[in-house]
Amino acid sequence: MSVIPTIAEAARLIAAKQLSPVELTRACLERVHKLDEQLHAFVHLTEERALADARAAEAAIMANGPKGPLHGIPIGLKDIVDTKGIPTTCQSKFLQDNIPETDAACAEKLAAAGTVLMGKTTTHEFADGGPSFDLPKPPARNPWNTEHFTAGSSSGTGAGVAAGLILGGIGTDTGGSIRGPAALCGIAGIKPTYGLVSRAGVAPAAFSLDHIGPMAWTAEDCALMLQALAGHDQCDPASASRPIPTYTAQLGSGIKGLRIGVVHHFHETDHQVSDGTQRGITAAIATFRDLGADIREVQLSPLQDWNACGSLISITERAAAYEEWARTRLGDFSERLRSRLMLGAFVSGVDYVQAVRRRRELRAELQAAMKGLDVVLTATQPAEAARIDAVPKWDLFAAPNFTMPFNVAGYPAISICAGFGAGELPVAIQLVGKPFQEPIVFRIADAFEKATPFRDRRPALVGA
Amino acid sequence: MPENNDEAFEFLLARAGLSLTDEQKAELKTVYAGIAEMAQRVRKPRGRMAEPAHVYDFTEGDLA
Numbered sequence: 001m002s003v004i005p006t007i008a009e010a011a012r013l014i015a016a017k018q019l020s021p022v023e024l025t026r027a028c029l030e031r032v033h034k035l036d037e038q039l040h041a042f043v044h045l046t047e048e049r050a051l052a053d054a055r056a057a058e059a060a061i062m063a064n065g066p067k068g069p070l071h072g073i074p075i076g077l078k079d080i081v082d083t084k085g086i087p088t089t090c091q092s093k094f095l096q097d098n099i100p101e102t103d104a105a106c107a108e109k110l111a112a113a114g115t116v117l118m119g120k121t122t123t124h125e126f127a128d129g130g131p132s133f134d135l136p137k138p139p140a141r142n143p144w145n146t147e148h149f150t151a152g153s154s155s156g157t158g159a160g161v162a163a164g165l166i167l168g169g170i171g172t173d174t175g176g177s178i179r180g181p182a183a184l185c186g187i188a189g190i191k192p193t194y195g196l197v198s199r200a201g202v203a204p205a206a207f208s209l210d211h212i213g214p215m216a217w218t219a220e221d222c223a224l225m226l227q228a229l230a231g232h233d234q235c236d237p238a239s240a241s242r243p244i245p246t247y248t249a250q251l252g253s254g255i256k257g258l259r260i261g262v263v264h265h266f267h268e269t270d271h272q273v274s275d276g277t278q279r280g281i282t283a284a285i286a287t288f289r290d291l292g293a294d295i296r297e298v299q300l301s302p303l304q305d306w307n308a309c310g311s312l313i314s315i316t317e318r319a320a321a322y323e324e325w326a327r328t329r330l331g332d333f334s335e336r337l338r339s340r341l342m343l344g345a346f347v348s349g350v351d352y353v354q355a356v357r358r359r360r361e362l363r364a365e366l367q368a369a370m371k372g373l374d375v376v377l378t379a380t381q382p383a384e385a386a387r388i389d390a391v392p393k394w395d396l397f398a399a400p401n402f403t404m405p406f407n408v409a410g411y412p413a414i415s416i417c418a419g420f421g422a423g424e425l426p427v428a429i430q431l432v433g434k435p436f437q438e439p440i441v442f443r444i445a446d447a448f449e450k451a452t453p454f455r456d457r458r459p460a461l462v463g464a
Numbered sequence: 465m466p467e468n469n470d471e472a473f474e475f476l477l478a479r480a481g482l483s484l485t486d487e488q489k490a491e492l493k494t495v496y497a498g499i500a501e502m503a504q505r506v507r508k509p510r511g512r513m514a515e516p517a518h519v520y521d522f523t524e525g526d527l528a
Contacts, residue, residue: 305506307502308502312503315499319480326480327480327481327482330482330483342482342488345480346476346496348503351506354503354507355502357506358508360514361514394498397498
């Protein structure tokens with residue numbers, strides 16, 4: 001075990017009474033105190049709660065054994081997730097005094113699984129538009145190089161997991177906000193199938209594109225977290241009512257004969273990725289081939305079409321959600337989110353419905369393309385992390401992103417580390433499964449992580 | 465989409481209920497073309513019968 005255990009490693013040691021949840025929590029808190037002045041992964045640290053949770057977990061485990069693999073595991077919750085009695089600010093001036101009276105469904109489920117709540121992690125304001133330097137708290141920094149961006153909007157969870165401040169955490173993803181930070185911070189993050197994890201109690205970005213999901217060091221850890229998070233919730237009108245499988249069930253069973261479709265044109269033509277990212281993708285395909293997977297090519301509509309559809313829906317739904325404040329207190333939003341909200345004025349009702357009609361067509365296209373395949377593969381991010389002071393404000397129009405297509409489709413998509421590129425910054429691949437087929441996504445991602453050395457390396461500043 | 469002239473622009477902002485500074489307006493005008501291109505991209509020859517993705521069915525709750 002490395003200095004910073006994975007959730008799976010820590011769970012085994014806790015179950016064997018070889019690791020104390022209190023010691024594990026204290027080790028995470030020490031890293032927080034040492035590193036978070038540089039990283040800004042937390043907007044609100046709940047140190048007393050964490051130690052109380054850890055002591056309670058330890059007592060329960062000593063008496064009756066762990067209730068599951070998350071019992072005693074330190075986690076963070078993105079600060080758009082409601083937490084009873086704990087500030088939930090959405091990184092916004094509007095909600096600086098907001099203390100929810102109830103937990104969001106995902107917070108409640110993780111607490112019920114016995115996790116240790118370390119605090120609320122940094123987010124772009126209402127999960128969109130960063131990095132912003134005109135908000136109450138600064139943006140998170142990338143642990144691999146603190147001059148660089150984490151991507152967003154689940155930036156604090158990404159930075160916190162990579163630096164071992166937490167072993168896992170919650171992210172949300174409307175167009176890539178779990179997978180982007182996972183990619184640039186060199187960790188794993190999955191946007192589950194739409195409706196699999198309840199959105200109840202989580203601030204909306206765009207209702208029909210919003211997903212809640214886990215971020216952790218490995219795909220296996222994401223599977224362990226998703227087990228606790230998945231399930232029907234009548235408080236979320238989009239919540240799926242389906243049987244929940246065991247997400248780790250297929251891990252370790254190999255990928256021989258599984259079929260992986262590569263969407264080459266997404267990352268080679270539609271939006272050409274950096275050399276380092278392309279090397280990571282090419283090497284990953286070779287690894288999958290060596291492991292016995294059947295590699296095929298997949299053709300979809302241009303990435304620009306998927307992004308146009310998703311962006312119009314996202315812009316409009318966000319403008320609707322925050323219309324009242326935009327009309328009365330526009331100046332209180334960060335400059336970047338304000339700009340995104342203003343775009344709502346340009347999208348007509350007919351534009352929106354045409355986008356939603358296009359969405360049905362694109363989903364049908366992906367469904368047909370994935371017939372006979374287990375997953376498709378493409379990039380997660382176009383390049384290694386940019387400098388945090390060089391992130392374009394209007395990146396929405398600069399080039400299409402690789403994650404939005406799977407918010408449009410609602411299909412599960414994981415980002416995993418695929419090596420290191422320019423500046424020794426992480427690069428990533430994205431694996432996309434069929435709806436509710438997360439077990440096979442985890443199986444393939446886990447096989448890749450175990451066949452490659454990228455999980456053995458933490459950011460230098462951690463000293464692990 | 466309306467033409468990108470000042471009158472149309474002001475109408476859209478007024479309809480949205482947004483009060484912008486001159487600087488914000490100037491910046492917003494520079495990205496109008498990006499939205500117009502997106503709106504064009506989602507329009508395909510699909511005919512009047514093509515359904516949107518957002519449709520719904522009735523649940524047990526409706527029938528109770």
